[in-house]
Amino acid sequence: MAFRLYDTRLQKQVEFTPLHPGEARIYNCGPTVYGIPHIGNFRSFLFADLLRRHLEWRGLKVTQVMNITDVGHLTEDDVADAQGEDKLQKAARDLGWDPFKVARHFEEIFHRDRKRLRIKDAHVYPRATDHIREMLVLIQKLLDNGHAYVPEGSGEVYYDLASFPKYGELSHKNVDELVAGARVEVDEKKRNPADFFLWKVDPGHLMQWDPHDSKLWEGFKGGQPKLDPRIKKGFPGWHIECSAMSMKYLGETFDIHTGGEDNIFPHHECEIAQSEGVTNKPFARHWMHTRYLLVDNKKMSKRAGTLFNLDDLVTKGYGEREVRYSMLANHYRQPMNFTLEGLDAARASVERLENCRALLMEQAVIPAQAGIQSSVQSLAGKLKHDFGEALDDDLNMPNALAALFGFVNEVNKLKPVGADAKLALDALDDVNRVLDIFDATAKSHLVTKDDGTALVVSAGTIDVAGLLARTSHDEESVKLLVAARFDARAKKDFATSDRIRDELKVRGVILEDTKDGVRFKLPQ
């Protein structure tokens, strides 16, 4: 079966057939870089990462574009309001940075944190401020097409919703009802209360562009266009950047557009109106949206201290892998209840997976005495099949993980050796192309009984107390301690052997006695 996704517009699951065979072009609504991205943002980005990885796993060539919204609506007042709320923003203000510098700063943090969460690099991260010209070109085309207008003397441009009857099809909203809701700002400039601005004039705004300045158009493909002279110095509307950048990098019609559920209206609805108003062609073929992430079943809030960012969680002792796993393990279309207890559970789950993999790695290097067992082969095949089938079903990761844990249980029972272990390991690593949960740097080693015997020869000279006194341990010193422990255990000196194990545990080094020898795990 092919990949099936739930399309927000159609409100049902549909089979995905790419516009260009063998290729998928996807656009993800990215971060607004005026603050440290929080876990709610990352749920959306991790979903985009999962979508991209699954499509690639299914053999498609994916082009992924994620925008960086750096045209803020950062006025002097906003900056002032931010005081005391956000340490970095406050720092930026104290340093007297201009908005561009603030944007670049938080953009860097976004990239730093997403890399820690192993979110793959998108192919392009276009910045809104680098595409003001593309936006102005679209705005002019909308004016030419009769989809936009310039209110008398305003210098601004508004979208004329009356010209686009499809407005509301994505969010299933009725424009008249929206207006009746009376929450739309009353503005005499607008023809229709629900019309939204494409270009805004506001002298108090920190970021502004003069559309008629020839400098702005230097080096622009096609040169400076003929713009409506009534448009004054100002800044673009929020929605137009995604229309301009998605179409520039993915084409006028592309496969999938994603975002958080809050983007459905008005943002994505407006994107459709703008894009299709210009091209008269379908814009995004499919829309996928993640539900909100709640913390302790409530919306995140600064006051409750639940607006966690990645560093907050790391400070609390959690690793990036636990965060990645716990977000991935929940279905994107269900509201997710994020809790610290959930991270504890995620840690235990990841460790179970990793123990299985470590065991397979140990066994894979042992020379095989026989050929591949059909049982292992069918297990590996079943894992790939069931895992893939689950993700084909609108990225049903809970079911995909159930398949994975089923595999782990069977492998632990079978205890495959040699080529069998290698086969099982390959199957694990294959699904890990999507999950990316195993730690390549995790250090789990088995010191076999034979190794131990060899090490024990020199055990008498090992400075056990000195080694234990160290604050951290490298592989070599752990091996020496393991040797001393072999020696102690041979003499039934369990006080010493337990002391070595306990002291190492405090420093994060785990020792496990097995039939084959001693396994040690170094901290990550």
Next chain:
RNA sequence: GGUGGCGUAGCCAAGUGGUUAGGCAACUGAUUGCAAAUCAGUCACACGUCGGUUCGACUCCGACCGCCACCUCCA
């Protein structure tokens, strides 16, 4: 008020008109010098409430209760 969605055993969380989802936690047993890891088992005759349809509903329909989101440039 309008629209969309959710309520599943201690916690998290899939799914289905009739046969064990899965994970975590806890407990018991096997294994171990003791642990850890692993295996077996228990908690699990779970599905917000009340009606209806049906041979049979957690799954379909209706009402109600509780919760969430969007309609405010929040992923």
